[in-house]
Amino acid sequence: xxxxxxxxxxxxxxxxxxxxxxxxxxxxxxxxxxxxxxxxxxxxxxxxxxxxxxxxxxxxxxxxxxxxxxxxxxxxxxxxxxxxxxxxxxxxxxxxxxxxxxxxxxxxxxxxxxxxxxxxxxxxxxxxxxxxxxxxxxxxxxxxxxxxxxxxxxxxxxxxxxxxxxxxxxxxxxxxxxxxxxxxxxxxxxxxxxxxxxxxxxx
Amino acid sequence: xxxxxxxxxxxxxxxxxxxxxxxxxxxxxxxxxxxxxxxxxxxxxxxxxxxxxxxxxxxxxxxxxxxxxxxxxxxxxxxxxxxxxxxxxxxxxxxxxxxxxxxxxxxxxxxxxxxxxxxxxxxxxxxxxxxxxxxxxxxxxxxxxxxxxxxxxxxxxxxxxxxxxxxxxxxxxxxxxxxxxxxxxxxxxxxxxxxxxxxxxxxxxxxxxxxxxxxxxxxxxxxxxxxxxxxxxxxxxxxxxxxxxxxxxxxxxxxxxxxxxxxxxxxxxxxxxxxxxxxxxxxxxxxxxxxxxxxxxxxxxxxxxxxxxxxxxxxxxxxxxxxxxxxxxxxxxxxxxxxxxxxxxxxxxxxxxxxxxxxxxxxxxxxxxxxxxxxxxxxxxxxxxxxxxxxxxxxxxxxxxxxxxxxxxxxxxxxxxxxxxxxxxxxxxxxxxxxxxxxxxxxxxxxxxxxxxxxxxxxxxxxxxxxxxxxxxxxxxxxxxxxxxxxxxxxxxxxxxxxxxxxxxxxxxxxxxxxxxxxxxxxxxxxxxxxxxxxxxxxxxxxxxxxxxxxxxxxxxxxxxxxxxxxxxxxxxxxxxxxxxxxxxxxxxxxxxxxxxxxxxxx
Numbered sequence: 086x087x088x089x090x091x092x093x094x095x096x097x098x099x100x101x102x103x104x105x106x107x108x109x110x111x112x113x114x115x116x117x118x119x120x121x122x123x124x125x126x127x128x129x130x131x132x133x134x135x136x137x138x139x140x141x142x143x144x145x146x147x148x149x150x151x152x153x154x155x156x157x158x159x160x161x162x163x164x165x166x167x168x169x170x171x172x173x174x175x176x177x178x179x180x181x182x183x184x185x186x187x188x189x190x191x192x193x194x195x196x197x198x199x200x201x202x203x204x205x206x207x208x209x210x211x212x213x214x215x216x217x218x219x220x221x222x223x224x225x226x227x228x229x230x231x232x233x234x235x236x237x238x239x240x241x242x243x244x245x246x247x248x249x250x251x252x253x254x255x256x257x258x259x260x261x262x263x264x265x266x267x268x269x270x271x272x273x274x275x276x277x278x279x280x281x282x283x284x285x286x287x288x
Numbered sequence: 289x290x291x292x293x294x295x296x297x298x299x300x301x302x303x304x305x306x307x308x309x310x311x312x313x314x315x316x317x318x319x320x321x322x323x324x325x326x327x328x329x330x331x332x333x334x335x336x337x338x339x340x341x342x343x344x345x346x347x348x349x350x351x352x353x354x355x356x357x358x359x360x361x362x363x364x365x366x367x368x369x370x371x372x373x374x375x376x377x378x379x380x381x382x383x384x385x386x387x388x389x390x391x392x393x394x395x396x397x398x399x400x401x402x403x404x405x406x407x408x409x410x411x412x413x414x415x416x417x418x419x420x421x422x423x424x425x426x427x428x429x430x431x432x433x434x435x436x437x438x439x440x441x442x443x444x445x446x447x448x449x450x451x452x453x454x455x456x457x458x459x460x461x462x463x464x465x466x467x468x469x470x471x472x473x474x475x476x477x478x479x480x481x482x483x484x485x486x487x488x489x490x491x492x493x494x495x496x497x498x499x500x501x502x503x504x505x506x507x508x509x510x511x512x513x514x515x516x517x518x519x520x521x522x523x524x525x526x527x528x529x530x531x532x533x534x535x536x537x538x539x540x541x542x543x544x545x546x547x548x549x550x551x552x553x554x555x556x557x558x559x560x561x562x563x564x565x566x567x568x569x570x571x572x573x574x575x576x577x578x579x580x581x582x583x584x585x586x587x588x589x590x591x592x593x594x595x596x597x598x599x600x601x602x603x604x605x606x607x608x609x610x611x612x613x614x615x616x617x618x619x620x621x622x623x624x625x626x627x628x629x630x631x632x633x634x635x636x637x638x639x640x641x642x643x644x645x646x647x648x649x650x651x652x653x654x655x656x657x658x659x660x661x662x663x664x665x666x667x668x669x670x671x672x673x674x675x676x677x678x679x680x681x682x683x684x685x686x687x688x689x690x691x692x693x694x695x696x697x698x699x700x701x702x703x704x705x706x707x708x709x710x711x712x713x714x715x716x717x718x719x720x721x722x723x724x725x726x727x728x729x730x731x732x733x734x735x736x737x738x739x740x741x742x743x744x745x746x747x748x749x750x751x752x753x754x755x756x757x758x759x760x761x762x763x764x765x766x767x768x769x770x771x772x773x774x775x776x777x778x779x780x781x782x783x784x785x786x787x788x789x790x791x792x793x794x795x796x797x798x799x800x801x802x803x804x805x806x807x808x809x810x811x812x813x814x815x816x817x818x819x820x821x822x823x824x825x826x827x828x829x830x831x832x833x834x835x836x837x838x839x840x841x842x843x844x845x846x847x848x849x850x851x852x853x854x855x856x857x858x859x860x861x862x863x864x865x866x867x868x869x870x871x872x873x874x875x876x877x878x879x880x881x882x883x884x885x886x887x888x889x890x891x
Contacts, residue, residue: 198761234302234402246409246619253642254642276436
């Protein structure tokens with residue numbers, strides 16, 4: 086499929102530049118980044134959003150996928166550790182394989198760490214978008230394997246936290262193994278006399 | 289429930305963990321034991337009772353405390369004289385149920401679970417480091433944990449609070465706060481232990497309740513009464529007459545006659561120096577990560593923050609998830625917290641774990657590796673490299689291809705980077721994708737850029753951490769994220785230099801933090817080879833950098849970026865040009881060799 090898409094005109098990449106309120110736009114000239122993205126090969130649409138992750142932003146992605154017949158989506162916003170799942174779901178809703186989505190981090194690793202270097206930060210954001218688009222050209226649809234979950238839980242530690250977690254899971258009908266190192270459960274709490282703020286016994 | 293047991297090994301992945309638990313020899317059958325206590329009565333060995341903080345003794349065979357669960361005795365073999373007619377064996381003689389077995393042995397039990405909750409708890413700070421407080425030198429200086437036992441009705445004094453030196457109930461008592469917490473002098477820990485303020489407030493109220501008229505003084509930096517109902521409790525303590533003195537004493541001495549404690553403190557509210565004489569002094573010892581945290585961290589490939597507590601997936605949005613899917617954290621293992629917060633977090637962890645358990649299935653990210661049958665020459669290196677044993681090795685003789693067990697592959701990419709034939713493709717982290725990023729980054733003014741490969745779990749997250757903390761650093765860095773630094777192929781680095789990169793930085797998890805068990809070892813090996821190669825080619829090896837940066841190391845990330853920015857400026861254009869030329873020549877030579885070999889093979 087990738088080879089087929091290497092034909093000119095087949096790749097249709099949409100780039101979405103997020104302002105994140107002032108988190109990004111306060112440092113980076115998002116309009117300049119968007120304008121730059123338009124000049125990149127295979128980019129079929131560029132949209133600048135106030136908050137790409139919010140519903141209006143996500144709707145714009147979905148709309149653009151349909152309108153411009155996009156087959157790759159690049160979002161330049163925050164760290165993929167927060168919103169990669171959000172955007173994968175969003176593009177999937179619009180009928181695109183979630184692995185045809187690529188995220189470019191221009192917040193945690195750009196606007197937030199170069200607050201006094203506005204011009205250079207904007208240049209860096211452009212480079213990062215260029216890199217994201219370059220990677221997007223080679224993205225391929227993937228299918229995620231589904232694995233079954235063994236219906237049992239292990240709780241390591243029989244102090245107050247472990248006891249509570251084990252009880253909650255067991256009350257929910259799950260099999261629980263509570264493993265405690267000492268000969269008795271209770272942990273440090275069992276060695277306390279009274280506990281605050283209720284001033285009642287610990288055990 | 290498995291008490292007196294420890295997790296020994298964990299393998300597998302979300303939904304399918306295989307856990308080996310060592311059930312330590314208890315020497316008493318907990319199902320049969322009725323806690324009649326006859327065994328302990330005849331046991332001739334007396335040792336300090338850990339539960340009572342050593343204020344009283346227990347026997348070698350003992351019940352940890354009356355409410356212990358399971359309610360069964362345990363025999364500590366280190367204390368026991370042994371079942372030898374000359375030595376002892378008395379307990380077994382008196383046990384009607386015959387539930388004492390001296391030949392009991394550790395048992396290994398295998399269990400299969402879908403999710404794991406880590407609630408491994410905390411340890412308390414040892415205040416002997418603060419020598420000026422005289423703990424262990426002055427008998428009447430005690431810790432807050434010792435106070436708990438001395439005031440408890442189930443304690444060694446049945447709740448009659450006495451001081452150790454003369455066993456009299458004191459009329460004056462002091463508390464020193466933040467012992468081992470909020471410290472900036474290299475001793476103890478820099479963080480706030482969260483519970484000690486309110487614990488001391490509680491202690492003073494217990495004293496006022498048991499001994500009306502007792503004079504209690506609390507020496508503090510700040511009283512942090514931030515939780516629901518906490519301020520009320522603090523006010524009640526003040527209304528009961530407890531004196532709160534803002535100032536931490538510098539030195540504690542003992543009056544040799546009265547064994548009272550004399551301390552001098554600068555009251556920072558009044559600015560005056562004060563002298564106090566107290567009959568007992570309680571040190572509000574801080575909370576520290578479990579001393580054996582490293583074991584559990586390695587077993588579950590968790591990370592710790594700089595203070596040593598286990599790190600969550602996200603401090604705000606995923607506070608009970610570990611970065612590894614299917615593993616959750618609760619209680620003091622994550623950070624110091626009180627009972628209510630521990631219970632809250634435990635319920636949260638249980639709820640998060642229930643999502644997976646109820647669903648009964650989950651999806652695994654499509655980032656696993658695949659073999660290209662046309663390129664593989666059956667060398668078997670991939671199977672050796674794989675930290676998960678997820679590759680069934682190839683066979684050169686029978687020309688059997690290696691097989692990748694998709695469910696066991698975690699997607700680190702070490703196999704793809706090590707494969708000499710480029711016959712392994714990482715789904716979603718393919719060579720073409722990464723090379724395209726390198727080319728795009730270095731397409732404009734390459735000599736100004738710091739091309740950085742950052743592993744998803746630690747270094748990239750460390751970069752995010754720097755961002756969240758708004759740590760400022762120069763703009764040269766351009767990151768390429770891979771799942772593991774073990775994915776960084778030699779050719780990526782050489783390609784970057786060929787395109788004019790002044791510096792290439794490869795960064796990954798610390799060896800002990802590697803999220804792919806041992807994949808990071810391959811990073812190190814590969815870097816060693818690359819440094820050698822660069823040196824041979826006449827390229828300064830120190831232009832290739834390797835840094836271990838953890839997810840909580842935002843400070844280090846920013847520091848490395850600042851340092852390397854200076855290094856970049858020292859790389860001359862001539863050097864860069866030379867490197868580009870020499871690597872282009874190398875590539876041309878390699879290509880020629882390949883074509884030659886191919887022609888020979890065809891011939």
